Amino acid sequence: MKLKTKTTNKLSTKLISFLPILKASLDELTEKIKEESLNNPLVEVKNKRVVTFTNLKNAITDEIEALSISKKSFYEELVEQIENSPYFPTEKSRFIALLIAEDITPEGYYDGDEEEIAKIAGCSVEKVAQIRDRFRYLSPPGVGAKDMKESFLFQLDSLDIDDGLYDLTKEIIENLENIDKYSARKRFKEAVNIIRQLKVTPTMEYDVSEEIIPEIIVINDNGNLEIRLNEEYYPEIFIKECGNDSYSKEKFKEARSLIDALEMRKSTLKKIALMIVELQYEFFQGGIIRPMKIQDIADELEFAPSTISRAISNKYLLCERGIIPLKNFFSTALDEDVSANQIKEEIKSIIKNEDKNKPLSDDKIAKIVNEKYNLKLVRRTITKYREALNIPSSRERKKLYMLGSDVI
Numbered sequence: 001m002k003l004k005t006k007t008t009n010k011l012s013t014k015l016i017s018f019l020p021i022l023k024a025s026l027d028e029l030t031e032k033i034k035e036e037s038l039n040n041p042l043v044e045v046k047n048k049r050v051v052t053f054t055n056l057k058n059a060i061t062d063e064i065e066a067l068s069i070s071k072k073s074f075y076e077e078l079v080e081q082i083e084n085s086p087y088f089p090t091e092k093s094r095f096i097a098l099l100i101a102e103d104i105t106p107e108g109y110y111d112g113d114e115e116e117i118a119k120i121a122g123c124s125v126e127k128v129a130q131i132r133d134r135f136r137y138l139s140p141p142g143v144g145a146k147d148m149k150e151s152f153l154f155q156l157d158s159l160d161i162d163d164g165l166y167d168l169t170k171e172i173i174e175n176l177e178n179i180d181k182y183s184a185r186k187r188f189k190e191a192v193n194i195i196r197q198l199k200v201t202p203t204m205e206y207d208v209s210e211e212i213i214p215e216i217i218v219i220n221d222n223g224n225l226e227i228r229l230n231e232e233y234y235p236e237i238f239i240k241e242c243g244n245d246s247y248s249k250e251k252f253k254e255a256r257s258l259i260d261a262l263e264m265r266k267s268t269l270k271k272i273a274l275m276i277v278e279l280q281y282e283f284f285q286g287g288i289i290r291p292m293k294i295q296d297i298a299d300e301l302e303f304a305p306s307t308i309s310r311a312i313s314n315k316y317l318l319c320e321r322g323i324i325p326l327k328n329f330f331s332t333a334l335d336e337d338v339s340a341n342q343i344k345e346e347i348k349s350i351i352k353n354e355d356k357n358k359p360l361s362d363d364k365i366a367k368i369v370n371e372k373y374n375l376k377l378v379r380r381t382i383t384k385y386r387e388a389l390n391i392p393s394s395r396e397r398k399k400l401y402m403l404g405s406d407v408i
Contacts, residue, residue, distance in 0.1 A: 025215075033262070040258075043255045043258060082098055100117065100128070100135070107325060108142060136158075140204075141199070159194065214318035216326070225284055227270070227277055237255070272311055283321075344388065347385055351397070357401075359397040363379045369382065
Protein backbone atom coordinates (compact mmCIF):
# COMPACT_ATOMS: atom_id res chain seq x y z
CA MET A 1 0.00 0.00 0.00
CA LYS A 2 1.24 3.48 -0.79
CA LEU A 3 -0.25 6.61 0.68
CA LYS A 4 0.87 9.97 -0.57
CA THR A 5 -0.04 13.44 0.60
CA LYS A 6 1.27 16.82 -0.38
CA THR A 7 0.11 20.22 0.75
CA THR A 8 1.17 23.77 0.24
CA ASN A 9 -0.93 25.00 3.16
CA LYS A 10 0.97 26.99 5.73
CA LEU A 11 -0.22 28.60 8.93
CA SER A 12 -1.82 31.93 8.14
CA THR A 13 -1.12 34.87 10.38
CA LYS A 14 -4.65 34.89 11.81
CA LEU A 15 -4.25 31.29 13.01
CA ILE A 16 -0.98 31.81 14.86
CA SER A 17 -2.85 32.80 18.03
CA PHE A 18 -4.67 29.47 17.95
CA LEU A 19 -1.56 27.28 17.98
CA PRO A 20 -2.45 26.20 21.55
CA ILE A 21 -5.48 24.48 20.01
CA LEU A 22 -3.17 22.47 17.78
CA LYS A 23 -0.94 21.51 20.70
CA ALA A 24 -3.75 20.63 23.14
CA SER A 25 -4.64 17.02 23.82
CA LEU A 26 -8.21 15.90 23.17
CA ASP A 27 -8.89 16.18 26.89
CA GLU A 28 -7.72 19.80 26.84
CA LEU A 29 -9.25 20.81 23.52
CA THR A 30 -12.76 21.70 24.71
CA GLU A 31 -11.37 23.78 27.57
CA LYS A 32 -9.01 25.62 25.22
CA ILE A 33 -11.83 26.46 22.83
CA LYS A 34 -14.09 27.56 25.68
CA GLU A 35 -11.33 29.86 26.89
CA GLU A 36 -11.09 31.38 23.42
CA SER A 37 -14.86 31.82 23.29
CA LEU A 38 -15.27 33.53 26.66
CA ASN A 39 -14.80 36.96 25.13
CA ASN A 40 -17.00 36.29 22.12
CA PRO A 41 -20.79 36.35 22.68
CA LEU A 42 -21.36 34.92 19.18
CA VAL A 43 -19.60 31.63 19.92
CA GLU A 44 -21.41 28.61 21.36
CA VAL A 45 -19.44 25.43 22.13
CA LYS A 46 -21.05 22.01 22.47
CA ASN A 47 -19.52 18.62 23.19
CA LYS A 48 -20.21 15.71 20.87
CA ARG A 49 -20.75 12.13 22.03
CA VAL A 50 -17.72 10.93 24.00
CA VAL A 51 -15.97 8.01 22.35
CA THR A 52 -13.78 6.01 24.73
CA PHE A 53 -11.22 3.31 24.13
CA THR A 54 -13.79 0.71 25.22
CA ASN A 55 -16.23 1.88 22.52
CA LEU A 56 -13.51 1.88 19.90
CA LYS A 57 -12.32 -1.62 20.64
CA ASN A 58 -15.54 -3.11 19.35
CA ALA A 59 -15.85 -0.65 16.48
CA ILE A 60 -12.42 -1.23 15.02
CA THR A 61 -11.34 -4.86 15.03
CA ASP A 62 -11.73 -8.07 16.96
CA GLU A 63 -7.98 -8.28 17.37
CA ILE A 64 -7.95 -5.32 19.75
CA GLU A 65 -10.15 -7.41 22.06
CA ALA A 66 -6.96 -9.31 22.81
CA LEU A 67 -5.92 -6.39 25.02
CA SER A 68 -6.63 -7.79 28.47
CA ILE A 69 -7.99 -5.71 31.33
CA SER A 70 -6.11 -5.89 34.61
CA LYS A 71 -8.16 -6.19 37.80
CA LYS A 72 -5.79 -3.86 39.61
CA SER A 73 -4.93 -0.52 38.11
CA PHE A 74 -1.52 -0.07 36.57
CA TYR A 75 -0.50 2.46 39.22
CA GLU A 76 -1.66 0.25 42.11
CA GLU A 77 0.41 -2.66 40.86
CA LEU A 78 3.42 -0.43 40.32
CA VAL A 79 3.28 0.94 43.87
CA GLU A 80 2.87 -2.58 45.26
CA GLN A 81 5.95 -3.73 43.36
CA ILE A 82 8.02 -0.80 44.60
CA GLU A 83 7.04 -1.39 48.21
CA ASN A 84 7.97 -5.07 48.01
CA SER A 85 10.87 -5.05 45.57
CA PRO A 86 14.43 -5.94 46.65
CA TYR A 87 15.63 -3.27 44.18
CA PHE A 88 14.41 -0.55 46.55
CA PRO A 89 15.69 -1.90 49.89
CA THR A 90 15.84 1.35 51.88
CA GLU A 91 13.13 3.77 52.91
CA LYS A 92 14.90 6.52 50.91
CA SER A 93 15.09 4.45 47.71
CA ARG A 94 11.40 3.51 48.01
CA PHE A 95 10.49 7.15 48.58
CA ILE A 96 12.36 8.21 45.44
CA ALA A 97 10.84 5.34 43.43
CA LEU A 98 7.33 6.35 44.50
CA LEU A 99 8.01 9.94 43.45
CA ILE A 100 9.16 8.64 40.06
CA ALA A 101 6.02 6.50 39.80
CA GLU A 102 3.85 9.58 40.23
CA ASP A 103 5.36 10.98 37.02
CA ILE A 104 4.80 7.87 34.91
CA THR A 105 2.19 8.38 32.19
CA PRO A 106 -0.74 6.01 31.61
CA GLU A 107 1.16 4.38 28.73
CA GLY A 108 4.05 3.61 31.09
CA TYR A 109 6.64 6.26 30.24
CA TYR A 110 8.44 8.52 32.71
CA ASP A 111 7.59 12.15 32.02
CA GLY A 112 8.87 13.89 35.12
CA ASP A 113 11.73 16.13 36.19
CA GLU A 114 14.58 14.26 37.87
CA GLU A 115 16.01 17.53 39.20
CA GLU A 116 12.73 18.33 40.94
CA ILE A 117 12.57 14.86 42.49
CA ALA A 118 16.18 15.24 43.65
CA LYS A 119 15.26 18.48 45.44
CA ILE A 120 12.24 16.89 47.13
CA ALA A 121 14.18 13.78 48.17
CA GLY A 122 17.30 15.70 49.18
CA CYS A 123 19.62 13.69 46.96
CA SER A 124 21.60 14.03 43.74
CA VAL A 125 20.07 13.87 40.27
CA GLU A 126 22.39 10.93 39.59
CA LYS A 127 20.78 9.06 42.50
CA VAL A 128 17.30 9.64 41.06
CA ALA A 129 18.52 8.39 37.67
CA GLN A 130 19.96 5.27 39.32
CA ILE A 131 16.67 4.55 41.06
CA ARG A 132 14.68 5.07 37.86
CA ASP A 133 17.03 2.72 36.04
CA ARG A 134 15.96 -0.06 38.44
CA PHE A 135 12.43 0.19 37.01
CA ARG A 136 13.78 -2.01 34.21
CA TYR A 137 13.28 -4.91 36.62
CA LEU A 138 9.60 -4.11 37.29
CA SER A 139 6.46 -5.13 35.45
CA PRO A 140 5.23 -4.46 32.88
CA PRO A 141 8.63 -4.63 31.15
CA GLY A 142 9.60 -1.22 29.82
CA VAL A 143 7.83 0.79 32.50
CA GLY A 144 9.61 3.90 33.71
CA ALA A 145 11.58 4.49 30.52
CA LYS A 146 11.82 8.01 29.13
CA ASP A 147 11.16 7.05 25.52
CA MET A 148 10.49 4.10 23.25
CA LYS A 149 14.12 3.16 22.71
CA GLU A 150 14.88 3.10 26.41
CA SER A 151 11.68 1.11 26.97
CA PHE A 152 12.85 -1.43 24.39
CA LEU A 153 16.19 -1.68 26.19
CA PHE A 154 14.41 -2.19 29.53
CA GLN A 155 12.30 -4.93 27.95
CA LEU A 156 15.36 -6.50 26.38
CA ASP A 157 16.89 -6.95 29.83
CA SER A 158 13.89 -9.05 30.85
CA LEU A 159 14.48 -11.59 28.06
CA ASP A 160 16.48 -14.78 28.41
CA ILE A 161 18.77 -14.65 25.37
CA ASP A 162 22.49 -15.27 24.85
CA ASP A 163 25.01 -12.44 25.07
CA GLY A 164 25.75 -12.30 21.35
CA LEU A 165 22.12 -11.90 20.37
CA TYR A 166 21.57 -9.45 23.23
CA ASP A 167 24.45 -7.22 22.12
CA LEU A 168 23.29 -7.14 18.49
CA THR A 169 19.65 -6.48 19.43
CA LYS A 170 20.69 -3.69 21.79
CA GLU A 171 22.82 -2.07 19.07
CA ILE A 172 19.97 -2.22 16.56
CA ILE A 173 17.51 -0.71 19.06
CA GLU A 174 19.88 2.18 19.73
CA ASN A 175 20.09 2.81 15.97
CA LEU A 176 16.58 1.97 14.77
CA GLU A 177 16.64 4.83 12.28
CA ASN A 178 19.51 3.07 10.49
CA ILE A 179 18.40 -0.53 10.91
CA ASP A 180 19.16 -1.40 7.28
CA LYS A 181 22.90 -1.16 7.85
CA TYR A 182 22.67 -4.21 10.12
CA SER A 183 20.92 -6.44 7.57
CA ALA A 184 24.14 -8.24 6.61
CA ARG A 185 25.04 -9.02 10.21
CA LYS A 186 24.84 -12.60 11.40
CA ARG A 187 21.66 -13.24 13.45
CA PHE A 188 20.05 -10.04 12.15
CA LYS A 189 16.72 -11.79 11.56
CA GLU A 190 16.75 -13.21 15.10
CA ALA A 191 17.32 -9.73 16.52
CA VAL A 192 14.53 -8.24 14.41
CA ASN A 193 12.12 -10.95 15.58
CA ILE A 194 12.94 -10.07 19.18
CA ILE A 195 12.33 -6.35 18.57
CA ARG A 196 8.98 -7.16 16.94
CA GLN A 197 7.88 -8.77 20.20
CA LEU A 198 8.66 -5.69 22.29
CA LYS A 199 5.74 -3.48 23.27
CA VAL A 200 5.64 0.06 21.98
CA THR A 201 3.24 0.84 24.84
CA PRO A 202 4.46 -0.85 28.06
CA THR A 203 1.02 -0.73 29.70
CA MET A 204 -0.84 -2.25 26.75
CA GLU A 205 -2.33 -5.01 28.95
CA TYR A 206 -3.91 -2.50 31.31
CA ASP A 207 -7.19 -0.63 30.97
CA VAL A 208 -6.25 2.97 30.23
CA SER A 209 -9.58 3.85 28.65
CA GLU A 210 -10.40 6.54 31.19
CA GLU A 211 -6.98 8.16 30.93
CA ILE A 212 -6.08 8.17 27.22
CA ILE A 213 -8.30 9.16 24.34
CA PRO A 214 -6.70 8.34 20.96
CA GLU A 215 -7.01 11.05 18.34
CA ILE A 216 -6.01 8.95 15.34
CA ILE A 217 -7.42 5.49 14.59
CA VAL A 218 -5.70 3.12 12.16
CA ILE A 219 -7.74 0.11 11.02
CA ASN A 220 -5.97 -2.81 9.37
CA ASP A 221 -8.28 -4.53 6.90
CA ASN A 222 -6.21 -7.42 5.52
CA GLY A 223 -3.21 -5.20 4.88
CA ASN A 224 -5.18 -2.15 3.74
CA LEU A 225 -4.81 0.60 6.31
CA GLU A 226 -7.66 3.02 6.91
CA ILE A 227 -7.07 6.22 8.85
CA ARG A 228 -9.74 7.99 10.88
CA LEU A 229 -9.75 10.95 13.23
CA ASN A 230 -11.65 10.46 16.47
CA GLU A 231 -13.89 13.38 15.53
CA GLU A 232 -16.70 12.23 17.78
CA TYR A 233 -14.69 13.61 20.67
CA TYR A 234 -14.19 17.03 19.07
CA PRO A 235 -16.28 19.96 20.36
CA GLU A 236 -18.62 21.68 17.91
CA ILE A 237 -18.52 25.44 17.44
CA PHE A 238 -21.68 27.34 16.49
CA ILE A 239 -21.89 31.01 15.52
CA LYS A 240 -24.95 32.89 16.68
CA GLU A 241 -26.71 35.47 14.54
CA CYS A 242 -25.18 38.90 14.77
CA GLY A 243 -25.95 42.47 13.86
CA ASN A 244 -24.44 44.76 11.25
CA ASP A 245 -22.41 46.95 13.59
CA SER A 246 -18.60 46.93 13.58
CA TYR A 247 -18.37 45.12 16.96
CA SER A 248 -20.55 42.25 15.75
CA LYS A 249 -18.62 42.00 12.49
CA GLU A 250 -15.32 41.82 14.35
CA LYS A 251 -16.64 39.11 16.70
CA PHE A 252 -18.03 37.19 13.74
CA LYS A 253 -14.59 37.31 12.11
CA GLU A 254 -12.98 36.02 15.33
CA ALA A 255 -15.52 33.20 15.54
CA ARG A 256 -14.76 32.15 11.97
CA SER A 257 -11.05 32.16 12.80
CA LEU A 258 -11.72 29.88 15.77
CA ILE A 259 -13.55 27.41 13.52
CA ASP A 260 -10.70 27.66 11.01
CA ALA A 261 -8.22 26.84 13.78
CA LEU A 262 -10.14 23.69 14.71
CA GLU A 263 -10.34 22.60 11.07
CA MET A 264 -6.64 23.35 10.68
CA ARG A 265 -5.94 21.06 13.62
CA LYS A 266 -7.94 18.23 12.02
CA SER A 267 -6.33 18.74 8.63
CA THR A 268 -2.79 18.85 10.03
CA LEU A 269 -3.24 15.72 12.12
CA LYS A 270 -4.79 13.83 9.21
CA LYS A 271 -1.82 14.71 6.99
CA ILE A 272 0.66 13.67 9.68
CA ALA A 273 -1.27 10.42 10.17
CA LEU A 274 -1.06 9.71 6.45
CA MET A 275 2.70 10.22 6.53
CA ILE A 276 3.10 8.01 9.60
CA VAL A 277 1.13 5.20 8.01
CA GLU A 278 3.03 5.52 4.75
CA LEU A 279 6.46 5.53 6.37
CA GLN A 280 5.59 3.04 9.12
CA TYR A 281 3.57 0.59 7.03
CA GLU A 282 5.70 -2.36 8.16
CA PHE A 283 5.03 -1.51 11.81
CA PHE A 284 1.26 -1.63 11.33
CA GLN A 285 1.71 -5.07 9.73
CA GLY A 286 3.54 -6.37 12.80
CA GLY A 287 7.04 -5.13 11.96
CA ILE A 288 9.47 -2.76 13.65
CA ILE A 289 8.82 0.90 14.28
CA ARG A 290 11.47 3.13 12.69
CA PRO A 291 11.67 6.56 14.32
CA MET A 292 11.37 9.41 11.81
CA LYS A 293 12.70 12.95 11.91
CA ILE A 294 10.29 15.79 12.55
CA GLN A 295 12.19 17.80 9.95
CA ASP A 296 11.49 15.16 7.27
CA ILE A 297 7.73 15.29 7.88
CA ALA A 298 7.82 19.08 8.02
CA ASP A 299 9.63 19.26 4.68
CA GLU A 300 7.22 16.82 3.02
CA LEU A 301 4.11 18.65 4.26
CA GLU A 302 5.69 22.11 3.89
CA PHE A 303 5.05 23.03 7.50
CA ALA A 304 7.49 24.45 10.03
CA PRO A 305 9.07 21.81 12.29
CA SER A 306 7.54 23.65 15.24
CA THR A 307 4.06 23.03 13.81
CA ILE A 308 4.70 19.28 13.56
CA SER A 309 6.15 19.29 17.07
CA ARG A 310 3.00 20.95 18.41
CA ALA A 311 0.74 18.66 16.42
CA ILE A 312 2.22 15.42 17.83
CA SER A 313 2.42 16.72 21.40
CA ASN A 314 0.04 14.87 23.78
CA LYS A 315 -1.59 12.96 20.90
CA TYR A 316 -2.20 9.21 20.64
CA LEU A 317 -2.84 6.71 17.88
CA LEU A 318 -4.97 3.59 18.29
CA CYS A 319 -4.24 0.47 16.24
CA GLU A 320 -4.15 -3.28 16.71
CA ARG A 321 -0.90 -2.94 18.62
CA GLY A 322 -2.38 -0.66 21.26
CA ILE A 323 -2.54 3.03 22.03
CA ILE A 324 0.71 4.69 20.97
CA PRO A 325 1.93 8.26 21.61
CA LEU A 326 2.59 9.99 18.29
CA LYS A 327 5.97 11.11 19.59
CA ASN A 328 7.06 7.45 19.62
CA PHE A 329 7.15 7.52 15.83
CA PHE A 330 9.78 10.25 15.91
CA SER A 331 13.33 10.62 17.17
CA THR A 332 13.40 12.16 20.64
CA ALA A 333 13.14 15.90 20.18
CA LEU A 334 15.54 18.14 22.07
CA ASP A 335 14.26 21.19 20.29
CA GLU A 336 11.57 21.72 17.68
CA ASP A 337 13.85 20.64 14.88
CA VAL A 338 16.92 19.14 16.57
CA SER A 339 16.80 15.44 17.46
CA ALA A 340 18.77 13.50 20.06
CA ASN A 341 20.37 11.50 17.28
CA GLN A 342 21.55 14.71 15.63
CA ILE A 343 23.17 15.79 18.89
CA LYS A 344 24.88 12.41 19.27
CA GLU A 345 26.33 12.73 15.79
CA GLU A 346 27.54 16.22 16.65
CA ILE A 347 29.23 14.92 19.81
CA LYS A 348 30.99 12.23 17.77
CA SER A 349 32.17 14.83 15.28
CA ILE A 350 33.45 17.18 18.00
CA ILE A 351 35.40 14.43 19.76
CA LYS A 352 36.74 13.03 16.51
CA ASN A 353 38.26 16.42 15.68
CA GLU A 354 39.34 17.47 19.19
CA ASP A 355 42.93 18.25 20.19
CA LYS A 356 44.27 14.89 21.34
CA ASN A 357 46.60 16.63 23.77
CA LYS A 358 43.68 18.44 25.40
CA PRO A 359 40.49 16.33 25.09
CA LEU A 360 37.32 18.32 25.64
CA SER A 361 35.38 17.93 28.86
CA ASP A 362 31.63 17.29 28.72
CA ASP A 363 31.08 20.87 29.93
CA LYS A 364 33.03 22.25 26.98
CA ILE A 365 31.23 19.95 24.53
CA ALA A 366 27.90 21.13 25.95
CA LYS A 367 28.92 24.74 25.37
CA ILE A 368 29.87 24.02 21.73
CA VAL A 369 26.61 22.16 21.05
CA ASN A 370 24.47 24.81 22.76
CA GLU A 371 26.06 27.62 20.77
CA LYS A 372 25.66 25.78 17.46
CA TYR A 373 22.05 24.66 17.96
CA ASN A 374 20.83 27.41 20.29
CA LEU A 375 20.03 24.87 23.02
CA LYS A 376 20.41 24.78 26.79
CA LEU A 377 21.77 21.28 27.36
CA VAL A 378 23.48 20.60 30.66
CA ARG A 379 26.68 18.62 31.14
CA ARG A 380 24.97 15.43 32.32
CA THR A 381 22.94 15.29 29.09
CA ILE A 382 26.16 15.32 27.07
CA THR A 383 27.60 12.70 29.44
CA LYS A 384 24.56 10.50 28.90
CA TYR A 385 24.81 10.71 25.11
CA ARG A 386 28.59 10.23 25.15
CA GLU A 387 28.24 7.10 27.27
CA ALA A 388 25.45 5.85 24.99
CA LEU A 389 27.95 6.16 22.14
CA ASN A 390 30.49 4.17 24.18
CA ILE A 391 32.95 7.07 24.06
CA PRO A 392 35.27 7.37 27.10
CA SER A 393 35.50 10.45 29.28
CA SER A 394 38.05 13.18 28.48
CA ARG A 395 40.47 11.80 31.07
CA GLU A 396 40.21 8.26 29.68
CA ARG A 397 40.48 9.54 26.11
CA LYS A 398 43.72 11.33 26.93
CA LYS A 399 45.25 8.06 28.14
CA LEU A 400 44.07 6.24 25.02
CA TYR A 401 45.46 8.97 22.78
CA MET A 402 48.84 8.69 24.51
CA LEU A 403 48.80 4.98 23.68
CA GLY A 404 48.03 5.77 20.06
CA SER A 405 44.51 4.35 20.25
CA ASP A 406 41.37 5.72 18.61
CA VAL A 407 38.24 6.38 20.68
CA ILE A 408 35.68 6.44 17.84
